[in-house]
Amino acid sequence: NAGVTQTPKFRVLKTGQSMTLLCAQDMNHEYMYWYRQDPGMGLRLIHYSVGEGTTAKGEVPDGYNVSRLKKQNFLLGLESAAPSQTSVYFCASSPDEKLFFGSGTQLSVL
Amino acid sequence: KNEVEQSPQNLTAQEGEFITINCSYSVGISALHWLQQHPGGGIVSLFMLSSGKKKHGRLIATINIQEKHSSLHITASHPRDSAVYICAVRDYRDDKIIFGKGTRLHILP
Numbered sequence: 001n002a003g004v005t006q007t008p009k010f011r012v013l014k015t016g017q018s019m020t021l022l023c024a025q026d027m028n029h030e031y032m033y034w035y036r037q038d039p040g041m042g043l044r045l046i047h048y049s050v051g052e053g054t055t056a057k058g059e060v061p062d063g064y065n066v067s068r069l070k071k072q073n074f075l076l077g078l079e080s081a082a083p084s085q086t087s088v089y090f091c092a093s094s095p096d097e098k099l100f101f102g103s104g105t106q107l108s109v110l
Numbered sequence: 111k112n113e114v115e116q117s118p119q120n121l122t123a124q125e126g127e128f129i130t131i132n133c134s135y136s137v138g139i140s141a142l143h144w145l146q147q148h149p150g151g152g153i154v155s156l157f158m159l160s161s162g163k164k165k166h167g168r169l170i171a172t173i174n175i176q177e178k179h180s181s182l183h184i185t186a187s188h189p190r191d192s193a194v195y196i197c198a199v200r201d202y203r204d205d206k207i208i209f210g211k212g213t214r215l216h217i218l219p
Contacts, residue, residue, distance in 0.1 A: 042211035097141045101153040
């Protein structure tokens with residue numbers, strides 16, 4: 001049982017490049033969430049999913065897309081990265097009420 | 111206005127002091143979480159509450175659903191308790207989990 005695994009842990013992109021962050025959980029959780037954490041802002045919800053094949057927008061969805069084709073995986077995509085997307089990204093999953101977090105992805109966009 | 115407000119934003123205390131961190135929220139919730147994040151570290155879930163009170167070691171969390179308020183208490187604080195403590199609520203309408211901005215706690219030896 002590996003819990004919640006995020007890959008990659010670090011990434012540097014140039015403006016305009018694209019990338020995908022992967023969140024994988026092996027606990028059969030229905031709910032999965034993507035957040036970004038910026039100094040002084042706390043954790044802000046980007047997108048979330050309440051089950052396989054479903055996605056919904058959070059507080060700051062612009063510039064990001066997500067997919068949940070398989071229950072265990074929640075992908076966060078940046079189609080054309082911008083410096084404003086420099087942040088630490090956290091994925092979380094939840095069976096119902098408890099929360100489990102990945103270790104984070106530090107992304108820098110130059 | 112943020113849906114989840116925490117106070118104080120920063121707190122410095124001496125080792126051994128009793129610590130209280132507060133969380134107020136404005137939405138209807140199905141659960142409230144208290145989380146801990148050490149500098150440069152991951153996020154760990156401390157408590158999940160839907161009513162009443164929970165205790166784990168030196169940590170106590172309470173929630174008042176009617177007043178939409180929760181508190182996290184630390185008894186006999188220790189320098190290793192220094193971390194950011196975060197309150198989060200699950201909105202019962204759409205299952206969004208919304209976070210407060212966190213309280214940065216520094217316990218001096």
